[in-house]
Amino acid sequence: MDRNRGWDIVDVLREVAARHGVGVPRVALAWVLARPGVTSVIVGAKRPDQLAENLAAVDLVLTEEDLAELDAVSAQPVPYPDWGQGRPADRLPLPS
Known part of the structure; x- marks a missing residue:
């Protein structure tokens, strides 16, 4: 468990909530509902x-910027051994 990463996510949730003038729980639920394939959440x-705050999340429309910020801060690192595939810019050059 990475508590610092969790607090980083909460910080961004607070920033987004402040921009929309709503509470953090509403933003968190709206963010989950905006994910592809998610059709419901448990509140x-x-x-x-x-x-009432939780149910109001269905009416909150997050901007593309909001979603990008939240997705970026919460992105999971690619685990081993997958980290070596598909990201050639991160790889060391092959010896000649």
Whole structure:
């Protein structure tokens, strides 16, 4: 678990939320819903106001910039052995 990476994601979620004038939970759920192939999310709330905030995520339209920032900060590193394939710019040159 990479806690620093998690906090980096939260920082970007806060920035996006501030731009839209909404709470972080709404942005997080809208971001998940904007992912290809995701048709629903599981929400949890103890209070009616939390439930209302979560449900309002379906009406939040994130910009391409928002999505790009969130996707970039949350991108998983490519694991071994896949990291050596498909990224020639990152590879060392072959000896001559």
